[in-house]
Amino acid sequence: MITKRDYYEVLGISRSASVEDIKKAYRKSALQHHPDRNSGNKEAEEKFKEISEAYAVLSAPEKREMYDQFGHAGIEGSGFRGFRTTEDIFSSDIFADFHSIFESFFGETNRSIDLRYDLRISLKEAYTGTSKEITMSKNETCTLCQGEGAELGSGTQICPECKGKGEVIFQQGFIGIIIRRTCPNCGGAGRIITTPCKECHGRGQVKESKKIVVNLPKGVDTGSRIKIKGEGEGGGKGVMSGDLYIFIHVEEDPFFQRRDDDIITEIPILITTACLGGEIEIPTLDGKSRLQIPAGVQNGKMFRLRGKGMTHLHGHGSGDQYIRILMEIPVNLTKEQQRLIQEFSKLETEKNNPFIKEFLNKFQNRDKEA
Numbered sequence: 382m383i384t385k386r387d388y389y390e391v392l393g394i395s396r397s398a399s400v401e402d403i404k405k406a407y408r409k410s411a412l413q414h415h416p417d418r419n420s421g422n423k424e425a426e427e428k429f430k431e432i433s434e435a436y437a438v439l440s441a442p443e444k445r446e447m448y449d450q451f452g453h454a455g456i457e458g459s460g461f462r463g464f465r466t467t468e469d470i471f472s473s474d475i476f477a478d479f480h481s482i483f484e485s486f487f488g489e490t491n492r493s494i495d496l497r498y499d500l501r502i503s504l505k506e507a508y509t510g511t512s513k514e515i516t517m518s519k520n521e522t523c524t525l526c527q528g529e530g531a532e533l534g535s536g537t538q539i540c541p542e543c544k545g546k547g548e549v550i551f552q553q554g555f556i557g558i559i560i561r562r563t564c565p566n567c568g569g570a571g572r573i574i575t576t577p578c579k580e581c582h583g584r585g586q587v588k589e590s591k592k593i594v595v596n597l598p599k600g601v602d603t604g605s606r607i608k609i610k611g612e613g614e615g616g617g618k619g620v621m622s623g624d625l626y627i628f629i630h631v632e633e634d635p636f637f638q639r640r641d642d643d644i645i646t647e648i649p650i651l652i653t654t655a656c657l658g659g660e661i662e663i664p665t666l667d668g669k670s671r672l673q674i675p676a677g678v679q680n681g682k683m684f685r686l687r688g689k690g691m692t693h694l695h696g697h698g699s700g701d702q703y704i705r706i707l708m709e710i711p712v713n714l715t716k717e718q719q720r721l722i723q724e725f726s727k728l729e730t731e732k733n734n735p736f737i738k739e740f741l742n743k744f745q746n747r748d749k750e751a
């Protein structure tokens with residue numbers, strides 16, 4: 382096992398650093414070690430993962446508290462396992478804050494528009510992982526002119542409006558304020574197309590409906606984002622395609638309540654099962670399982686089924702499934718049933734109801750002290 386460095390040390394900040402300090406330290410370090418600036422440099426990649434993990438923990442108040450108290454062991458206990466790949470980092474929540482900063486920093490100015498697609502999936506699909514085909518209506522690079530906008534071989538000519546300068550100058554009022562504007566005729570390019578492409582009418586783009594397959598890994602949750610490079614709007618001349626961001630929404634499930642990667646299932650049981658014990662059938666994410674209920678189980682009691690929860694999206698292993706017992710008190714009793722319950726209660730002793738006994742003791746002592 383590799384010994385992990387202290388997160389504060391990794392970001393070069395003190396243990397009392399404010400949220401703003403943490404953010405600043407991460408941004409500075411991340412810009413330096415960003416994979417786009419260090420293509421193929423393994424060391425920079427490792428460093429980028431290390432600082433991103435430190436930031437993910439220290440920027441989340443609960444995680445930071447856990448880390449301050451228990452160190453790395455506390456964080457591992459919470460199910461967070463750091464990042465395996467840089468893609469993990471870019472698709473994580475922490476990166477959302479920085480995305481725009483990096484985009485502008487790395488100056489991908491000749492890039493078309495990024496698109497967003499909201500994808501709803503069931504909890505079962507999030508559990509098993511799945512591939513979904515979506516249809517997007519978007520601007521694609523025109524294939525006929527390859528985004529040039531001009532009919533192939535026809536070329537361009539100098540814009541007659543701005544004489545190739547790309548901007549127009551005019552005076553306003555009799556004081557003569559000079560105003561410069563981007564040329565409306567050529568859009569600032571200085572040249573115009575002589576024969577526009579028949580397909581896209583000179584735009585270089587055409588509206589198209591495109592089918593895209595999205596692969597969802599096991600364990601995705603509401604708030605997970607998946608980036609598909611190059612599937613945003615298509616570029617025109619000299620412009621790269623944008624990216625597509627899939628925003629995941631996991632629907633609620635009638636049986637399984639998700640809490641991070643753990644699952645809670647409420648199971649109503651008979652009062653006789655609660656009194657005498659017995660085996661019950663329970664739903665799990667991968668089918669069914671059986672659970673042994675001990676005699677005398679109380680309402681609200683939780684049982685844990687290890688590893689029956691959601692797969693951890695970042696890291697290894699899975700969460701657990703918790704079964705919460707809801708003891709159902711029978712209703713609509715017949716005369717005969719009422720009689721039998723009364724019969725039973727005559728035989729009850731303090732030993733049958735320790736909580737009631739304890740409560741009554743406390744209650745009586747309270748009266749004495751008052």
Ligand SMILES: [Zn+2]
Pocket residue numbers: 540541542543544545546547548564565566567568569570571572
């Ligand atoms: Zn012009």
Ligand SMILES: [Zn+2]
Pocket residue numbers: 523524525526527528529530531578579580581582583584585586
């Ligand atoms: Zn075209």
